[in-house]
Amino acid sequence: MVNPLTxxxxxxxxxxxxxxxxxxxxxxxxCLCVAEHTKSKRHIIAANEGAAIGLAAGYHLASGKPxxxxxxxxxxxxxxxxxxxLADTSVYGIPMIMMIGWRGEPGIADEPQHLVQGGVTMALLxxxxxxxxxxxxxxxxxxxxxxxxxxxxxxxxxxxxxxxSKNTFADYGADDTSNKLVTLTRERAIELILENTNPKSSxxxxxxxxxxxxxxxxxxxxQSHDNDFLTVGSMGHCSQIALGVALANKSxxxxxxxxxxxAIMHMxxxxxxxxxxxxxxxxxxxxxxxxDSVGGQPTxxxxxxxxTIAKGCGYRSADIVSSESELLKALEALSEAEGPILLDLRIxxxxxxxxGRPNISPKxxxxxxxxxxxx
Numbered sequence: 241m242v243n244p245l246t247x248x249x250x251x252x253x254x255x256x257x258x259x260x261x262x263x264x265x266x267x268x269x270x271c272l273c274v275a276e277h278t279k280s281k282r283h284i285i286a287a288n289e290g291a292a293i294g295l296a297a298g299y300h301l302a303s304g305k306p307x308x309x310x311x312x313x314x315x316x317x318x319x320x321x322x323x324x325x326l327a328d329t330s331v332y333g334i335p336m337i338m339m340i341g342w343r344g345e346p347g348i349a350d351e352p353q354h355l356v357q358g359g360v361t362m363a364l365l366x367x368x369x370x371x372x373x374x375x376x377x378x379x380x381x382x383x384x385x386x387x388x389x390x391x392x393x394x395x396x397x398x399x400x401x402x403x404x405s406k407n408t409f410a411d412y413g414a415d416d417t418s419n420k421l422v423t424l425t426r427e428r429a430i431e432l433i434l435e436n437t438n439p440k441s442s443x444x445x446x447x448x449x450x451x452x453x454x455x456x457x458x459x460x461x462x463q464s465h466d467n468d469f470l471t472v473g474s475m476g477h478c479s480q481i482a483l484g485v486a487l488a489n490k491s492x493x494x495x496x497x498x499x500x501x502x503a504i505m506h507m508x509x510x511x512x513x514x515x516x517x518x519x520x521x522x523x524x525x526x527x528x529x530x531x532d533s534v535g536g537q538p539t540x541x542x543x544x545x546x547x548t549i550a551k552g553c554g555y556r557s558a559d560i561v562s563s564e565s566e567l568l569k570a571l572e573a574l575s576e577a578e579g580p581i582l583l584d585l586r587i588x589x590x591x592x593x594x595x596g597r598p599n600i601s602p603k604x605x606x607x608x609x610x611x612x613x614x615x
Contacts, residue, residue: 241377241407241408241409241410242376242410243379243410244272244409245277245412247379248270248273250383250386250387254387256305256307256308258282258295258296258305259274259278259309260283260284260307260309260310261292261310261311262285262310263285263531263534263535263537264311264312264341264343265534265535266405266406267339267341267404267409268535269410269412270310271310275538285531288318288476289309289311289316289317289318290318291318292309292311293309293327293399294322294326295307296308301334306335306390307336308338308339310338310340310341311338311340313341313342313344314475316340316357316364316365323399324368328368328369333398334397334398335394335398335400336400337393337399337401338370339401339404340361340401342361342406343357344357344358345361353447353472369398370398371396373402373403374404377407382408424562424563424586425587425590426453426588427457427592430450430454432568433571434458436572437522437574439463439467440492442467442469442495443467443468443494444469444471444481444485444494445468445469445471445496445497446497446498446499447471447472447473447478448475448532449533451471451598452596452597454468454497455597455598456595465605465608466612467609467612469481469605469609470598475505478502479506479509479510479513479523480509482494483516486521487518490518495524496522496524498524499526500525500530500546501539504539504541507549510546510549510550510553510555513553513580514550515554516580517580518579520579521579521580521581522574522579522583523579523581523583525583527541527542527546527584527585527586528541528586529542529543529589532590542586545560546560546582547559555580555581556579556580557581558581558583558584561584
């Protein structure tokens with residue numbers, strides 16, 4: 241396996257000193273290493289992958305050097321526009337190294353939402369004219385490939401990509417910067433929401449741990465999974481799925497369980513949700529300041545005020561909640577309030593090590609949820 245620190249040092253020696261991206265579980269050891277050894281202004285965890293391409297382009301314009309952009313392959317969808325209309329040689333010709341976690345790689349077991357993306361990843365890069373290679377799992381071979389990639393991106397003035405398979409990087413330990421002052425866990429917060437809202441409410445949950453915890457809590461509370469739509473992919477779009485449901489089915493209360501990283505990724509959706517003014521929509525951002533589902537890398541979620549942003553966009557009400565008692569009080573008030581309503585729910589990071597995954601297929605879950613909406 242590739243030693244993250246040795247690989248990082250090789251990047252430094254090659255002149256790479258600026259990093260931007262969205263974390264991925266396959267890149268976790270490398271991202272932790274970058275975060276620990278790079279100055280804060282030279283490592284930006286971007287709102288989304290397209291923004292990371294923009295950051296890399298701006299850095300190149302100011303420094304003349306290529307940057308490294310990291311992402312999961314699902315994030316290529318966000319990156320296509322700036323890759324083709326900005327970085328391509330037919331436009332401005334911006335060199336950069338793209339490090340892409342290859343989820344759903346053919347022949348390797350993965351979750352259903354990754355399989356289609358994994359199967360078309362290389363074809364998508366080919367269609368964009370982006371040269372790519374797969375990083376070897378031996379450190380010296382990986383460094384040798386890195387040198388070739390670094391030379392190519394500069395010579396051709398265009399992005400080049402390195403695909404990272406599962407178990408490419410060895411583990412990397414980093415200092416724990418978790419916020420231990422917050423005691424309310426995400427799982428407990430979701431449980432309180434389920435226990436203290438209308439049992440017939442429709443719940444749309446964001447990707448990652450939120451959907452996994454919601455699924456297990458339904459079993460624990462002996463409640464139906466049919467009320468829920470688990471957004472297992474499409475990070476950042478949960479709130480707009482919830483808005484679409486709320487606008488089409490005004491007879492049911494709709495609860496969106498969002499994440500801070502997901503909400504930041506497409507924050508413009510707050511404005512659209514507010515202006516659509518669905519009175520039956522409750523938007524909960526489970527905010528722990530972490531990309532918890534891919535390794536716990538930080539977001540700026542705890543440094544910003546989602547409630548003030550939501551009010552500025554036009555939500556009817558919005559509050560910051562940071563304890564169990566405050567959450568229970570807020571949930572009691574929801575029964576008589578008109579939406580859209582936003583709760584910026586401050587919670588602690590982390591999750592149970594024995595947390596399972598949904599055992600229902602996405603298509604079966606979709607049909608069950610649609611039957612629930614008809615009822």
